[in-house]
Amino acid sequence: MIEINHDKCIQCVGCASVCPVLAIELVGLRMKTYPEKCISCRACVRVCPADCIKLVEKKKE
């Protein structure tokens, strides 16, 4: 799954536009992620012009 550094994010929604599984979208003033959908493909990590997304291990329940 991914983690967003909201201090760096500029809400350009570029990540959402390349996410193949709708695991991220702009809600209110912030990007919101849906970890259960994320397939860790890194498309958002690579495309982010603000360098604010990183891939992290899925938390175990």
Place this chain on the structure above:
Amino acid sequence: MADYDYDVIIIGGGPAGASMARIAAQNGMGVMIYDKRKELGEPVRCGEGLGEREVLSQRMDIPKQCFSTEILGAKVIAPNGKSIVWKDKDTRGWVLERKMFDKWLVELAVEKGAKVKTYSRVTDLVKKDGKIDGVMVSQWGNEPFEVRAPLVVSAEGMESIVARKAGLRAMSTLYDVDTCYQYEMKPYDHENLIELYFGTDIAPRGYVWIFPKAAKKANVGIGIGGHLTNGKKGGNVEGADPKVLMDRFIEGHPQLKDSSVLEDFGGVISVGAPIESFVKDGFMCIGTAARQVDPIHGGGIALAMETGIMAAGVAAKAHSAKDYSEKMLKEYEGMWRAGPGKKMAKRLLLRKVMEEVNDDDLNHIFNTITDADLQKIMDGNFAGPVAKVVAGRPQLLRVLKALIA
């Protein structure tokens, strides 16, 4: 059947949504625009350029506060520094103030009777008996409620989330996007020309642009191929690639290196093909959400306004016929294919061919062609310029022949 809240719900109050809303309302439809942002036009994610031809063709009188400065032409700079200045009908235009422009376009729609609500996010489509019956809307982050309409339009821009929920393939691959970073800077002495810098080291599969603005300001931006980024891991630059390359360009620029930054912008824009299909039963997709974006310069405002108006005409017909079926709405796709779609297909071909050209080739091309050739290329008349380029560098025929096939 009856008791709809609106005839059409448009998701997104950008240039596409606002243009469609204006014409649909003018045609007597009950229109609601929902925009999830707190403020229309914010955040700006764009170079803000708009061609004169597009505006004139729509006979729009853009008020003063919506544009920053006039553009008289373009200056294209090769990797070796050689430049071509090109002033023609395609290069005149304006650099807008998007925040003002977007709001103004929506206000025009409101004056025609459309309604708009900001901070209102469409969370899902509502279907009844398999047919689109409206949307769920969350306002100010509250619990979503249902709003009914027989027609829903995605004008969501690159995010295009509801469009995908409607079953359209409205997403982009890394290869088909450019990731961009931009600063508004001051001071910058300019001659009201758009400047475009090409080169693999400057901007791989993209370019650096300087768009002049009023009061010695400029939008200085970069776009690079999404598939060429490395996102910090495994590549050769540290941090977000477009920003690193942008900062490097500015450090090496005699004037800009001492200029101030007034605003940071970023964004991701489609430079690929439009989505395969723009309509479903009770659903239409317009503008950047449908990837109706120029693959060469990533400009989407003009196409958004054009297709918004097209879609409104078709929606009005559907409204009078009380038939919002895919079959009825398909007319909009036909209009696209016969009009702007044709031009876009040529531009996409040009983009793909340009990807195959290295810096040496680019230097040769810029040494060979004139501003008149550039105009031909932008008009899609490739044969003449290609012949000239290939005459001096026959090995380029292998790549460029795709343009004249």
